[in-house]
Amino acid sequence: MRYFLISLLLLTGTVQATEVLIEFKDPQQQALFKELTQELRCPKCQNQNIADSNAVVAVDMRNKTLELVQQGQNKQQVLEYMKSRYGDFVHYLPPVNKFTLILWVLPVVMVVGLMLLLLFRRRVQAHSGAAPELSSTQPPELEQQLDQLIEQYRRKS
Amino acid sequence: MRKLAFFIPFALFISLSVFLFHGLFSNPMERESSVLNQPLPAFALPDLQQPEKIWTPDSIKGKPMLLNVWGTWCVTCNAELAYLTELREQGVMIVGLYYQQPADAAFGEVFNLAALQQEVALKLEQQGNPYQWNILDKDRTLIFDLGVTGAPETFLIDAQGVIRYHHIGDINPQVWQQKLAAAYQSLQE
Known part of the structure:
Protein backbone atom coordinates (compact mmCIF):
# COMPACT_ATOMS: atom_id res chain seq x y z
CA MET A 1 0.00 0.00 0.00
CA HIS A 91 1.08 54.50 -17.76
CA TYR A 92 0.07 54.75 -14.13
CA LEU A 93 2.11 57.95 -13.78
CA PRO A 94 0.44 60.50 -16.04
CA PRO A 95 2.65 63.33 -17.35
CA VAL A 96 2.14 66.87 -16.12
CA ASN A 97 0.32 68.82 -18.84
CA LYS A 98 -2.61 71.17 -19.12
CA PHE A 99 -5.13 68.35 -18.78
CA THR A 100 -3.54 66.70 -15.75
CA LEU A 101 -2.26 69.82 -13.98
CA ILE A 102 -5.31 69.84 -11.73
CA LEU A 103 -4.23 66.50 -10.24
CA TRP A 104 -1.07 68.10 -8.89
CA VAL A 105 -2.36 71.56 -8.12
CA LEU A 106 -5.67 70.74 -6.46
CA PRO A 107 -4.32 68.93 -3.36
CA VAL A 108 -1.79 71.73 -2.70
CA VAL A 109 -4.49 74.38 -3.14
CA MET A 110 -6.78 72.52 -0.75
CA VAL A 111 -4.13 72.14 1.98
CA VAL A 112 -2.93 75.74 1.71
CA GLY A 113 -6.53 77.00 1.55
CA LEU A 114 -7.53 75.06 4.66
CA MET A 115 -4.50 76.32 6.58
CA LEU A 116 -5.26 79.91 5.60
CA LEU A 117 -8.88 79.46 6.62
CA LEU A 118 -7.86 78.10 10.04
CA LEU A 119 -5.38 80.93 10.57
CA PHE A 120 -7.95 83.48 9.55
CA ARG A 121 -10.56 82.12 11.90
CA ARG A 122 -8.13 82.13 14.81
CA ARG A 123 -7.21 85.73 14.20
CA VAL A 124 -10.82 86.78 13.92
CA GLN A 125 -11.59 85.05 17.20
CA ALA A 126 -8.60 86.63 18.93
CA HIS A 127 -9.58 90.10 17.72
CA SER A 128 -13.28 89.96 18.52
CA GLY A 129 -12.29 88.67 21.93
CA ALA A 130 -14.04 85.74 23.50
CA ALA A 131 -16.73 86.39 26.10
CA PRO A 132 -15.03 87.73 29.26
CA GLU A 133 -14.69 85.15 31.94
CA LEU A 134 -16.38 85.74 35.25
CA SER A 135 -14.21 85.40 38.28
CA SER A 136 -14.06 86.57 41.85
CA THR A 137 -12.02 89.56 40.74
CA GLN A 138 -14.89 90.90 38.61
CA PRO A 139 -16.59 94.01 39.96
CA PRO A 140 -19.63 93.25 42.12
CA GLU A 141 -21.96 95.20 39.73
CA LEU A 142 -21.82 92.33 37.29
CA GLU A 143 -22.89 89.96 40.03
CA GLN A 144 -25.86 92.18 40.74
CA GLN A 145 -26.83 92.41 37.08
CA LEU A 146 -26.76 88.67 36.86
CA ASP A 147 -28.96 88.30 39.91
CA GLN A 148 -31.45 90.71 38.36
CA LEU A 149 -31.54 88.77 35.12
CA ILE A 150 -32.10 85.52 36.94
CA GLU A 151 -34.91 87.11 38.90
CA GLN A 152 -36.56 88.36 35.70
CA TYR A 153 -36.58 84.93 34.12
CA ARG A 154 -37.92 83.30 37.24
CA ARG A 155 -40.93 85.64 37.23
CA LYS A 156 -41.64 84.92 33.60
CA SER A 157 -41.76 81.18 33.95
CA MET B 1 -17.94 86.46 7.12
CA ARG B 2 -20.58 84.09 8.44
CA LYS B 3 -22.24 83.98 5.04
CA LEU B 4 -18.92 83.14 3.44
CA ALA B 5 -18.22 80.39 5.96
CA PHE B 6 -21.57 78.89 5.06
CA PHE B 7 -21.14 79.40 1.35
CA ILE B 8 -17.71 77.80 0.85
CA PRO B 9 -18.63 74.27 1.99
CA PHE B 10 -21.92 74.60 0.14
CA ALA B 11 -20.16 75.55 -3.09
CA LEU B 12 -17.68 72.68 -2.61
CA PHE B 13 -20.54 70.26 -2.06
CA ILE B 14 -22.40 71.44 -5.16
CA SER B 15 -19.33 71.28 -7.41
CA LEU B 16 -18.43 67.81 -6.13
CA SER B 17 -22.00 66.63 -6.72
CA VAL B 18 -22.05 67.99 -10.26
CA PHE B 19 -18.66 66.36 -10.95
CA LEU B 20 -19.75 62.97 -9.62
CA PHE B 21 -23.17 63.16 -11.27
CA HIS B 22 -21.50 63.88 -14.58
CA GLY B 23 -19.30 60.82 -14.00
CA LEU B 24 -22.37 58.59 -13.84
CA PHE B 25 -23.00 59.14 -17.54
CA SER B 26 -19.45 59.24 -18.86
CA ASN B 27 -17.98 56.31 -20.74
CA PRO B 28 -14.71 55.16 -19.15
CA MET B 29 -13.74 53.36 -22.38
CA GLU B 30 -13.82 56.56 -24.38
CA ARG B 31 -10.51 58.31 -24.88
CA GLU B 32 -8.80 59.91 -27.79
CA SER B 33 -6.73 57.61 -29.93
CA SER B 34 -3.04 58.52 -30.03
CA VAL B 35 -2.75 57.64 -33.72
CA LEU B 36 -5.26 60.30 -34.77
CA ASN B 37 -4.18 62.47 -37.71
CA GLN B 38 -1.21 60.21 -38.34
CA PRO B 39 -0.63 58.10 -41.43
CA LEU B 40 -1.34 54.39 -41.15
CA PRO B 41 1.59 52.61 -39.48
CA ALA B 42 3.71 50.43 -41.75
CA PHE B 43 2.37 46.91 -42.26
CA ALA B 44 2.38 44.07 -44.77
CA LEU B 45 -0.45 41.69 -44.01
CA PRO B 46 -2.17 39.01 -46.08
CA ASP B 47 -5.69 39.11 -47.43
CA LEU B 48 -7.92 36.79 -45.39
CA GLN B 49 -9.44 34.92 -48.33
CA GLN B 50 -6.44 35.18 -50.70
CA PRO B 51 -3.40 34.93 -48.43
CA GLU B 52 -0.98 35.24 -51.33
CA LYS B 53 -2.12 38.83 -51.69
CA ILE B 54 -0.29 41.22 -49.33
CA TRP B 55 -1.82 44.52 -48.27
CA THR B 56 0.32 47.51 -47.33
CA PRO B 57 -0.59 51.14 -46.47
CA ASP B 58 0.20 52.12 -50.06
CA SER B 59 -1.99 49.46 -51.63
CA ILE B 60 -5.08 50.26 -49.58
CA LYS B 61 -5.12 54.05 -49.83
CA GLY B 62 -6.70 56.08 -52.62
CA LYS B 63 -10.27 56.40 -51.37
CA PRO B 64 -11.67 57.46 -48.00
CA MET B 65 -12.73 54.36 -46.10
CA LEU B 66 -13.69 52.77 -42.86
CA LEU B 67 -11.22 50.29 -41.43
CA ASN B 68 -13.35 48.04 -39.25
CA VAL B 69 -11.64 45.82 -36.67
CA TRP B 70 -13.76 42.73 -36.15
CA GLY B 71 -13.83 38.99 -35.54
CA THR B 72 -16.40 36.22 -35.81
CA TRP B 73 -15.85 35.54 -32.09
CA CYS B 74 -17.02 39.07 -31.25
CA VAL B 75 -20.74 39.32 -30.59
CA THR B 76 -21.03 43.09 -31.02
CA CYS B 77 -19.17 42.88 -34.35
CA ASN B 78 -21.74 40.39 -35.62
CA ALA B 79 -24.51 42.72 -34.52
CA GLU B 80 -23.13 45.61 -36.57
CA LEU B 81 -22.54 43.59 -39.76
CA ALA B 82 -26.07 44.20 -41.03
CA TYR B 83 -25.90 47.98 -40.68
CA LEU B 84 -22.38 48.13 -42.13
CA THR B 85 -23.69 46.17 -45.11
CA GLU B 86 -26.37 48.82 -45.53
CA LEU B 87 -23.68 51.48 -45.51
CA ARG B 88 -21.75 49.57 -48.14
CA GLU B 89 -24.88 49.56 -50.33
CA GLN B 90 -25.00 53.35 -49.90
CA GLY B 91 -21.48 53.50 -51.32
CA VAL B 92 -19.34 53.62 -48.18
CA MET B 93 -16.07 51.78 -48.63
CA ILE B 94 -15.40 49.44 -45.73
CA VAL B 95 -12.35 47.26 -45.25
CA GLY B 96 -12.18 44.62 -42.54
CA LEU B 97 -9.20 44.16 -40.27
CA TYR B 98 -9.64 40.69 -38.87
CA TYR B 99 -8.81 40.44 -35.16
CA GLN B 100 -7.55 36.91 -34.64
CA GLN B 101 -7.50 35.85 -31.01
CA PRO B 102 -4.39 33.99 -29.88
CA ALA B 103 -4.68 30.23 -30.10
CA ASP B 104 -4.55 28.82 -26.59
CA ALA B 105 -1.82 26.21 -26.71
CA ALA B 106 -2.80 24.95 -23.26
CA PHE B 107 -6.12 23.79 -24.77
CA GLY B 108 -4.43 22.32 -27.82
CA GLU B 109 -5.61 25.09 -30.12
CA VAL B 110 -3.71 25.70 -33.33
CA PHE B 111 -4.30 28.38 -35.90
CA ASN B 112 -6.09 26.94 -38.91
CA LEU B 113 -6.39 29.30 -41.86
CA ALA B 114 -8.74 27.16 -43.94
CA ALA B 115 -11.17 26.76 -41.04
CA LEU B 116 -11.07 30.50 -40.38
CA GLN B 117 -11.72 31.34 -44.03
CA GLN B 118 -14.73 29.04 -44.02
CA GLU B 119 -16.03 30.47 -40.77
CA VAL B 120 -15.70 34.06 -42.01
CA ALA B 121 -17.30 33.27 -45.38
CA LEU B 122 -20.23 31.59 -43.67
CA LYS B 123 -20.70 34.42 -41.19
CA LEU B 124 -20.66 37.07 -43.92
CA GLU B 125 -23.08 35.05 -46.01
CA GLN B 126 -25.51 34.85 -43.12
CA GLN B 127 -25.22 38.37 -41.74
CA GLY B 128 -24.31 40.38 -44.80
CA ASN B 129 -20.90 41.28 -46.14
CA PRO B 130 -19.92 44.93 -45.69
CA TYR B 131 -16.27 44.40 -46.60
CA GLN B 132 -14.49 45.09 -49.86
CA TRP B 133 -11.85 42.76 -48.52
CA ASN B 134 -10.49 41.54 -45.18
CA ILE B 135 -6.96 41.92 -43.91
CA LEU B 136 -5.87 39.11 -41.61
CA ASP B 137 -3.86 40.33 -38.63
CA LYS B 138 -3.00 36.96 -37.14
CA ASP B 139 -0.49 38.23 -34.58
CA ARG B 140 -2.32 41.54 -34.04
CA THR B 141 0.69 43.61 -35.07
CA LEU B 142 -1.20 46.31 -36.99
CA ILE B 143 -3.92 46.12 -34.36
CA PHE B 144 -1.27 46.80 -31.72
CA ASP B 145 0.27 49.68 -33.68
CA LEU B 146 -3.18 51.25 -34.06
CA GLY B 147 -3.72 51.09 -30.31
CA VAL B 148 -6.76 48.85 -30.65
CA THR B 149 -7.99 47.54 -27.30
CA GLY B 150 -10.64 45.16 -28.56
CA ALA B 151 -13.31 44.65 -31.16
CA PRO B 152 -15.26 46.26 -32.71
CA GLU B 153 -13.33 49.42 -33.38
CA THR B 154 -13.47 51.53 -36.50
CA PHE B 155 -11.01 53.96 -38.03
CA LEU B 156 -11.91 56.54 -40.64
CA ILE B 157 -9.04 56.81 -43.10
CA ASP B 158 -8.75 59.49 -45.77
CA ALA B 159 -7.59 59.07 -49.38
CA GLN B 160 -3.99 59.80 -48.36
CA GLY B 161 -4.02 57.01 -45.78
CA VAL B 162 -4.20 59.32 -42.77
CA ILE B 163 -6.33 58.27 -39.77
CA ARG B 164 -9.04 60.88 -39.26
CA TYR B 165 -11.40 59.41 -36.73
CA HIS B 166 -11.51 56.53 -34.29
CA HIS B 167 -14.59 54.93 -32.83
CA ILE B 168 -14.67 52.28 -30.10
CA GLY B 169 -17.78 50.10 -30.07
CA ASP B 170 -20.35 49.17 -32.66
CA ILE B 171 -21.59 51.34 -35.50
CA ASN B 172 -25.34 51.75 -35.55
CA PRO B 173 -27.56 54.32 -37.30
CA GLN B 174 -27.29 56.70 -34.35
CA VAL B 175 -23.50 56.51 -34.05
CA TRP B 176 -23.12 56.88 -37.82
CA GLN B 177 -25.33 59.96 -37.97
CA GLN B 178 -23.89 61.63 -34.89
CA LYS B 179 -20.21 60.83 -35.18
CA LEU B 180 -19.04 59.42 -38.49
CA ALA B 181 -21.32 60.55 -41.33
CA ALA B 182 -20.21 64.19 -41.37
CA ALA B 183 -16.52 63.30 -41.10
CA TYR B 184 -16.86 60.74 -43.89
CA GLN B 185 -18.72 63.18 -46.15
CA SER B 186 -16.10 65.87 -45.61
CA LEU B 187 -13.40 63.46 -46.79
CA GLN B 188 -15.28 62.79 -50.02
CA GLU B 189 -14.76 66.33 -51.28
Whole structure:
Protein backbone atom coordinates (compact mmCIF):
# COMPACT_ATOMS: atom_id res chain seq x y z
CA MET A 1 0.00 0.00 0.00
CA ARG A 2 2.75 2.39 0.94
CA TYR A 3 4.55 1.74 -2.33
CA PHE A 4 1.34 2.31 -4.21
CA LEU A 5 0.89 5.71 -2.55
CA ILE A 6 4.48 6.67 -3.21
CA SER A 7 4.16 5.74 -6.87
CA LEU A 8 0.96 7.84 -7.03
CA LEU A 9 2.94 10.76 -5.63
CA LEU A 10 5.60 10.23 -8.27
CA LEU A 11 2.94 10.25 -10.97
CA THR A 12 1.70 13.69 -9.95
CA GLY A 13 5.21 15.00 -10.55
CA THR A 14 4.67 14.66 -14.28
CA VAL A 15 1.78 17.14 -14.27
CA GLN A 16 3.30 20.42 -15.33
CA ALA A 17 2.29 23.94 -14.59
CA THR A 18 0.87 25.69 -17.63
CA GLU A 19 1.82 29.18 -16.50
CA VAL A 20 4.32 30.82 -18.79
CA LEU A 21 7.78 30.98 -17.29
CA ILE A 22 10.08 33.58 -18.72
CA GLU A 23 13.81 33.15 -18.29
CA PHE A 24 16.07 36.14 -18.27
CA LYS A 25 19.81 36.08 -18.79
CA ASP A 26 20.16 39.50 -17.28
CA PRO A 27 18.72 40.11 -13.78
CA GLN A 28 18.51 43.81 -14.57
CA GLN A 29 16.22 43.09 -17.51
CA GLN A 30 14.16 40.86 -15.29
CA ALA A 31 13.73 43.68 -12.78
CA LEU A 32 12.86 46.14 -15.54
CA PHE A 33 10.28 43.78 -17.03
CA LYS A 34 8.69 43.33 -13.63
CA GLU A 35 8.64 47.07 -13.01
CA LEU A 36 7.18 47.86 -16.43
CA THR A 37 4.43 45.24 -16.33
CA GLN A 38 3.37 46.62 -12.97
CA GLU A 39 3.37 50.24 -14.09
CA LEU A 40 1.72 49.76 -17.46
CA ARG A 41 -2.03 49.75 -17.41
CA CYS A 42 -4.26 47.44 -19.40
CA PRO A 43 -6.24 49.69 -21.78
CA LYS A 44 -9.17 47.28 -22.05
CA CYS A 45 -9.69 46.71 -18.35
CA GLN A 46 -10.74 49.17 -15.72
CA ASN A 47 -7.75 49.73 -13.49
CA GLN A 48 -5.59 46.64 -13.81
CA ASN A 49 -1.94 46.57 -14.72
CA ILE A 50 -0.77 44.33 -17.53
CA ALA A 51 0.98 41.98 -15.11
CA ASP A 52 -2.40 41.29 -13.53
CA SER A 53 -4.63 41.05 -16.57
CA ASN A 54 -5.11 38.24 -19.05
CA ALA A 55 -7.07 40.31 -21.57
CA VAL A 56 -5.75 39.70 -25.08
CA VAL A 57 -4.41 43.23 -25.34
CA ALA A 58 -2.67 42.93 -21.96
CA VAL A 59 -1.01 39.68 -23.00
CA ASP A 60 0.11 41.32 -26.26
CA MET A 61 1.50 44.29 -24.34
CA ARG A 62 3.32 41.98 -21.96
CA ASN A 63 4.90 40.11 -24.84
CA LYS A 64 5.87 43.35 -26.54
CA THR A 65 7.38 44.68 -23.31
CA LEU A 66 9.40 41.48 -22.98
CA GLU A 67 10.59 41.76 -26.56
CA LEU A 68 11.64 45.40 -26.18
CA VAL A 69 13.33 44.78 -22.83
CA GLN A 70 15.27 41.85 -24.24
CA GLN A 71 16.35 44.05 -27.14
CA GLY A 72 18.01 46.20 -24.48
CA GLN A 73 15.64 49.16 -24.55
CA ASN A 74 15.44 51.19 -21.37
CA LYS A 75 12.36 52.04 -19.36
CA GLN A 76 11.72 55.38 -21.04
CA GLN A 77 11.93 53.87 -24.52
CA VAL A 78 9.42 51.12 -23.71
CA LEU A 79 7.04 53.62 -22.11
CA GLU A 80 7.26 55.86 -25.18
CA TYR A 81 6.57 52.88 -27.44
CA MET A 82 3.40 52.03 -25.51
CA LYS A 83 2.23 55.62 -25.12
CA SER A 84 2.59 56.37 -28.82
CA ARG A 85 0.05 53.62 -29.45
CA TYR A 86 -2.23 53.50 -26.43
CA GLY A 87 -1.83 57.04 -25.09
CA ASP A 88 -0.83 58.41 -21.70
CA PHE A 89 -3.64 56.28 -20.28
CA VAL A 90 -1.43 53.17 -20.25
CA HIS A 91 1.08 54.50 -17.76
CA TYR A 92 0.07 54.75 -14.13
CA LEU A 93 2.11 57.95 -13.78
CA PRO A 94 0.44 60.50 -16.04
CA PRO A 95 2.65 63.33 -17.35
CA VAL A 96 2.14 66.87 -16.12
CA ASN A 97 0.32 68.82 -18.84
CA LYS A 98 -2.61 71.17 -19.12
CA PHE A 99 -5.13 68.35 -18.78
CA THR A 100 -3.54 66.70 -15.75
CA LEU A 101 -2.26 69.82 -13.98
CA ILE A 102 -5.31 69.84 -11.73
CA LEU A 103 -4.23 66.50 -10.24
CA TRP A 104 -1.07 68.10 -8.89
CA VAL A 105 -2.36 71.56 -8.12
CA LEU A 106 -5.67 70.74 -6.46
CA PRO A 107 -4.32 68.93 -3.36
CA VAL A 108 -1.79 71.73 -2.70
CA VAL A 109 -4.49 74.38 -3.14
CA MET A 110 -6.78 72.52 -0.75
CA VAL A 111 -4.13 72.14 1.98
CA VAL A 112 -2.93 75.74 1.71
CA GLY A 113 -6.53 77.00 1.55
CA LEU A 114 -7.53 75.06 4.66
CA MET A 115 -4.50 76.32 6.58
CA LEU A 116 -5.26 79.91 5.60
CA LEU A 117 -8.88 79.46 6.62
CA LEU A 118 -7.86 78.10 10.04
CA LEU A 119 -5.38 80.93 10.57
CA PHE A 120 -7.95 83.48 9.55
CA ARG A 121 -10.56 82.12 11.90
CA ARG A 122 -8.13 82.13 14.81
CA ARG A 123 -7.21 85.73 14.20
CA VAL A 124 -10.82 86.78 13.92
CA GLN A 125 -11.59 85.05 17.20
CA ALA A 126 -8.60 86.63 18.93
CA HIS A 127 -9.58 90.10 17.72
CA SER A 128 -13.28 89.96 18.52
CA GLY A 129 -12.29 88.67 21.93
CA ALA A 130 -14.04 85.74 23.50
CA ALA A 131 -16.73 86.39 26.10
CA PRO A 132 -15.03 87.73 29.26
CA GLU A 133 -14.69 85.15 31.94
CA LEU A 134 -16.38 85.74 35.25
CA SER A 135 -14.21 85.40 38.28
CA SER A 136 -14.06 86.57 41.85
CA THR A 137 -12.02 89.56 40.74
CA GLN A 138 -14.89 90.90 38.61
CA PRO A 139 -16.59 94.01 39.96
CA PRO A 140 -19.63 93.25 42.12
CA GLU A 141 -21.96 95.20 39.73
CA LEU A 142 -21.82 92.33 37.29
CA GLU A 143 -22.89 89.96 40.03
CA GLN A 144 -25.86 92.18 40.74
CA GLN A 145 -26.83 92.41 37.08
CA LEU A 146 -26.76 88.67 36.86
CA ASP A 147 -28.96 88.30 39.91
CA GLN A 148 -31.45 90.71 38.36
CA LEU A 149 -31.54 88.77 35.12
CA ILE A 150 -32.10 85.52 36.94
CA GLU A 151 -34.91 87.11 38.90
CA GLN A 152 -36.56 88.36 35.70
CA TYR A 153 -36.58 84.93 34.12
CA ARG A 154 -37.92 83.30 37.24
CA ARG A 155 -40.93 85.64 37.23
CA LYS A 156 -41.64 84.92 33.60
CA SER A 157 -41.76 81.18 33.95
CA MET B 1 -17.94 86.46 7.12
CA ARG B 2 -20.58 84.09 8.44
CA LYS B 3 -22.24 83.98 5.04
CA LEU B 4 -18.92 83.14 3.44
CA ALA B 5 -18.22 80.39 5.96
CA PHE B 6 -21.57 78.89 5.06
CA PHE B 7 -21.14 79.40 1.35
CA ILE B 8 -17.71 77.80 0.85
CA PRO B 9 -18.63 74.27 1.99
CA PHE B 10 -21.92 74.60 0.14
CA ALA B 11 -20.16 75.55 -3.09
CA LEU B 12 -17.68 72.68 -2.61
CA PHE B 13 -20.54 70.26 -2.06
CA ILE B 14 -22.40 71.44 -5.16
CA SER B 15 -19.33 71.28 -7.41
CA LEU B 16 -18.43 67.81 -6.13
CA SER B 17 -22.00 66.63 -6.72
CA VAL B 18 -22.05 67.99 -10.26
CA PHE B 19 -18.66 66.36 -10.95
CA LEU B 20 -19.75 62.97 -9.62
CA PHE B 21 -23.17 63.16 -11.27
CA HIS B 22 -21.50 63.88 -14.58
CA GLY B 23 -19.30 60.82 -14.00
CA LEU B 24 -22.37 58.59 -13.84
CA PHE B 25 -23.00 59.14 -17.54
CA SER B 26 -19.45 59.24 -18.86
CA ASN B 27 -17.98 56.31 -20.74
CA PRO B 28 -14.71 55.16 -19.15
CA MET B 29 -13.74 53.36 -22.38
CA GLU B 30 -13.82 56.56 -24.38
CA ARG B 31 -10.51 58.31 -24.88
CA GLU B 32 -8.80 59.91 -27.79
CA SER B 33 -6.73 57.61 -29.93
CA SER B 34 -3.04 58.52 -30.03
CA VAL B 35 -2.75 57.64 -33.72
CA LEU B 36 -5.26 60.30 -34.77
CA ASN B 37 -4.18 62.47 -37.71
CA GLN B 38 -1.21 60.21 -38.34
CA PRO B 39 -0.63 58.10 -41.43
CA LEU B 40 -1.34 54.39 -41.15
CA PRO B 41 1.59 52.61 -39.48
CA ALA B 42 3.71 50.43 -41.75
CA PHE B 43 2.37 46.91 -42.26
CA ALA B 44 2.38 44.07 -44.77
CA LEU B 45 -0.45 41.69 -44.01
CA PRO B 46 -2.17 39.01 -46.08
CA ASP B 47 -5.69 39.11 -47.43
CA LEU B 48 -7.92 36.79 -45.39
CA GLN B 49 -9.44 34.92 -48.33
CA GLN B 50 -6.44 35.18 -50.70
CA PRO B 51 -3.40 34.93 -48.43
CA GLU B 52 -0.98 35.24 -51.33
CA LYS B 53 -2.12 38.83 -51.69
CA ILE B 54 -0.29 41.22 -49.33
CA TRP B 55 -1.82 44.52 -48.27
CA THR B 56 0.32 47.51 -47.33
CA PRO B 57 -0.59 51.14 -46.47
CA ASP B 58 0.20 52.12 -50.06
CA SER B 59 -1.99 49.46 -51.63
CA ILE B 60 -5.08 50.26 -49.58
CA LYS B 61 -5.12 54.05 -49.83
CA GLY B 62 -6.70 56.08 -52.62
CA LYS B 63 -10.27 56.40 -51.37
CA PRO B 64 -11.67 57.46 -48.00
CA MET B 65 -12.73 54.36 -46.10
CA LEU B 66 -13.69 52.77 -42.86
CA LEU B 67 -11.22 50.29 -41.43
CA ASN B 68 -13.35 48.04 -39.25
CA VAL B 69 -11.64 45.82 -36.67
CA TRP B 70 -13.76 42.73 -36.15
CA GLY B 71 -13.83 38.99 -35.54
CA THR B 72 -16.40 36.22 -35.81
CA TRP B 73 -15.85 35.54 -32.09
CA CYS B 74 -17.02 39.07 -31.25
CA VAL B 75 -20.74 39.32 -30.59
CA THR B 76 -21.03 43.09 -31.02
CA CYS B 77 -19.17 42.88 -34.35
CA ASN B 78 -21.74 40.39 -35.62
CA ALA B 79 -24.51 42.72 -34.52
CA GLU B 80 -23.13 45.61 -36.57
CA LEU B 81 -22.54 43.59 -39.76
CA ALA B 82 -26.07 44.20 -41.03
CA TYR B 83 -25.90 47.98 -40.68
CA LEU B 84 -22.38 48.13 -42.13
CA THR B 85 -23.69 46.17 -45.11
CA GLU B 86 -26.37 48.82 -45.53
CA LEU B 87 -23.68 51.48 -45.51
CA ARG B 88 -21.75 49.57 -48.14
CA GLU B 89 -24.88 49.56 -50.33
CA GLN B 90 -25.00 53.35 -49.90
CA GLY B 91 -21.48 53.50 -51.32
CA VAL B 92 -19.34 53.62 -48.18
CA MET B 93 -16.07 51.78 -48.63
CA ILE B 94 -15.40 49.44 -45.73
CA VAL B 95 -12.35 47.26 -45.25
CA GLY B 96 -12.18 44.62 -42.54
CA LEU B 97 -9.20 44.16 -40.27
CA TYR B 98 -9.64 40.69 -38.87
CA TYR B 99 -8.81 40.44 -35.16
CA GLN B 100 -7.55 36.91 -34.64
CA GLN B 101 -7.50 35.85 -31.01
CA PRO B 102 -4.39 33.99 -29.88
CA ALA B 103 -4.68 30.23 -30.10
CA ASP B 104 -4.55 28.82 -26.59
CA ALA B 105 -1.82 26.21 -26.71
CA ALA B 106 -2.80 24.95 -23.26
CA PHE B 107 -6.12 23.79 -24.77
CA GLY B 108 -4.43 22.32 -27.82
CA GLU B 109 -5.61 25.09 -30.12
CA VAL B 110 -3.71 25.70 -33.33
CA PHE B 111 -4.30 28.38 -35.90
CA ASN B 112 -6.09 26.94 -38.91
CA LEU B 113 -6.39 29.30 -41.86
CA ALA B 114 -8.74 27.16 -43.94
CA ALA B 115 -11.17 26.76 -41.04
CA LEU B 116 -11.07 30.50 -40.38
CA GLN B 117 -11.72 31.34 -44.03
CA GLN B 118 -14.73 29.04 -44.02
CA GLU B 119 -16.03 30.47 -40.77
CA VAL B 120 -15.70 34.06 -42.01
CA ALA B 121 -17.30 33.27 -45.38
CA LEU B 122 -20.23 31.59 -43.67
CA LYS B 123 -20.70 34.42 -41.19
CA LEU B 124 -20.66 37.07 -43.92
CA GLU B 125 -23.08 35.05 -46.01
CA GLN B 126 -25.51 34.85 -43.12
CA GLN B 127 -25.22 38.37 -41.74
CA GLY B 128 -24.31 40.38 -44.80
CA ASN B 129 -20.90 41.28 -46.14
CA PRO B 130 -19.92 44.93 -45.69
CA TYR B 131 -16.27 44.40 -46.60
CA GLN B 132 -14.49 45.09 -49.86
CA TRP B 133 -11.85 42.76 -48.52
CA ASN B 134 -10.49 41.54 -45.18
CA ILE B 135 -6.96 41.92 -43.91
CA LEU B 136 -5.87 39.11 -41.61
CA ASP B 137 -3.86 40.33 -38.63
CA LYS B 138 -3.00 36.96 -37.14
CA ASP B 139 -0.49 38.23 -34.58
CA ARG B 140 -2.32 41.54 -34.04
CA THR B 141 0.69 43.61 -35.07
CA LEU B 142 -1.20 46.31 -36.99
CA ILE B 143 -3.92 46.12 -34.36
CA PHE B 144 -1.27 46.80 -31.72
CA ASP B 145 0.27 49.68 -33.68
CA LEU B 146 -3.18 51.25 -34.06
CA GLY B 147 -3.72 51.09 -30.31
CA VAL B 148 -6.76 48.85 -30.65
CA THR B 149 -7.99 47.54 -27.30
CA GLY B 150 -10.64 45.16 -28.56
CA ALA B 151 -13.31 44.65 -31.16
CA PRO B 152 -15.26 46.26 -32.71
CA GLU B 153 -13.33 49.42 -33.38
CA THR B 154 -13.47 51.53 -36.50
CA PHE B 155 -11.01 53.96 -38.03
CA LEU B 156 -11.91 56.54 -40.64
CA ILE B 157 -9.04 56.81 -43.10
CA ASP B 158 -8.75 59.49 -45.77
CA ALA B 159 -7.59 59.07 -49.38
CA GLN B 160 -3.99 59.80 -48.36
CA GLY B 161 -4.02 57.01 -45.78
CA VAL B 162 -4.20 59.32 -42.77
CA ILE B 163 -6.33 58.27 -39.77
CA ARG B 164 -9.04 60.88 -39.26
CA TYR B 165 -11.40 59.41 -36.73
CA HIS B 166 -11.51 56.53 -34.29
CA HIS B 167 -14.59 54.93 -32.83
CA ILE B 168 -14.67 52.28 -30.10
CA GLY B 169 -17.78 50.10 -30.07
CA ASP B 170 -20.35 49.17 -32.66
CA ILE B 171 -21.59 51.34 -35.50
CA ASN B 172 -25.34 51.75 -35.55
CA PRO B 173 -27.56 54.32 -37.30
CA GLN B 174 -27.29 56.70 -34.35
CA VAL B 175 -23.50 56.51 -34.05
CA TRP B 176 -23.12 56.88 -37.82
CA GLN B 177 -25.33 59.96 -37.97
CA GLN B 178 -23.89 61.63 -34.89
CA LYS B 179 -20.21 60.83 -35.18
CA LEU B 180 -19.04 59.42 -38.49
CA ALA B 181 -21.32 60.55 -41.33
CA ALA B 182 -20.21 64.19 -41.37
CA ALA B 183 -16.52 63.30 -41.10
CA TYR B 184 -16.86 60.74 -43.89
CA GLN B 185 -18.72 63.18 -46.15
CA SER B 186 -16.10 65.87 -45.61
CA LEU B 187 -13.40 63.46 -46.79
CA GLN B 188 -15.28 62.79 -50.02
CA GLU B 189 -14.76 66.33 -51.28
